[in-house]
Amino acid sequence: MARESKTARAERAAEVYDLLAAEYPQAHCELDFVDPFQLGVATILSAQTTDVRVNKVTPVLFRRYPDARALAEARQEDVEEIVRSTGFFRNKAANIIGFARALVAEHGGKVPRTMAELRALPGVGRKTANVILGNAFGVDEGVVVDTHVKRLSSLLGFTRASTPEKIEEDLMELFRRERWTLLSHLLIWHGRRVCGARKPRCEACAVAGLCPSSRV
Ligand code: SF4
Numbered sequence: 001m002a003r004e005s006k007t008a009r010a011e012r013a014a015e016v017y018d019l020l021a022a023e024y025p026q027a028h029c030e031l032d033f034v035d036p037f038q039l040g041v042a043t044i045l046s047a048q049t050t051d052v053r054v055n056k057v058t059p060v061l062f063r064r065y066p067d068a069r070a071l072a073e074a075r076q077e078d079v080e081e082i083v084r085s086t087g088f089f090r091n092k093a094a095n096i097i098g099f100a101r102a103l104v105a106e107h108g109g110k111v112p113r114t115m116a117e118l119r120a121l122p123g124v125g126r127k128t129a130n131v132i133l134g135n136a137f138g139v140d141e142g143v144v145v146d147t148h149v150k151r152l153s154s155l156l157g158f159t160r161a162s163t164p165e166k167i168e169e170d171l172m173e174l175f176r177r178e179r180w181t182l183l184s185h186l187l188i189w190h191g192r193r194v195c196g197a198r199k200p201r202c203e204a205c206a207v208a209g210l211c212p213s214s215r216v
Contacts, residue, residue, distance in 0.1 A: 028135075044128060047092070071097060079097060113133070129141070130142040143168050146188060148188045149184050151197060
């Protein structure tokens with residue numbers, strides 16, 4: 001097969017985006033939250049586990065610790081008990097308490113709105129910062145690259161890279177900035193519902209005609 005030009009890839013990527021947006025008009029962040037603080041905590045807890053599992057513990061957590069000030073004063077053992085079922089609970093409890101303490105100490109208890117300030121907070125990497133900026137503040141600063149985004153970007157021929165950082169760069173080059181946040185939701189929704197890791201259901205896929213890995 002002839003190598004696809006950059007322009008052809010960008011056009012195909014835009015078509016894939018439009019088809020997925022039509023397929024999943026309700027696509028959104030599946031972590032439950034009501035404010036940037038809750039989204040930050042939920043995202044830190046979501047490492048190595050599912051959004052469904054996180055959504056089971058956060059109502060209990062936020063009833064007891066409704067804001068950064070409350071969580072900053074929490075006892076580590078009490079928080080561990082609540083977040084235990086999300087796995088790596090000692091680290092996660094320490095991370096969310098550290099996150100809350102830094103918000104109180106450096107930002108008046110509020111979540112900052114810039115990548116640099118977010119990255120400086122304990123437990124917050126580029127992916128978590130992108131989740132917060134895109135979903136709590138509506139700022140398209142980057143593309144969240146999780147396991148689904150990584151797999152689908154490669155299957156769909158959007159990237160040949162294997163590291164999240166490089167995949168994100170490729171996606172940012174391929175898609176218009178105002179699409180970055182929704183792009184990752186669309187790929188995640190498609191990955192969860194149709195293009196699964198074990199067995200992609202190409203026969204039921206809305207973008208099979210544009211996918212170089214299609215089996216149909
Ligand atoms: S055609 Fe198959 S491999 Fe390609 S995105 Fe659809 S389900 Fe995934």
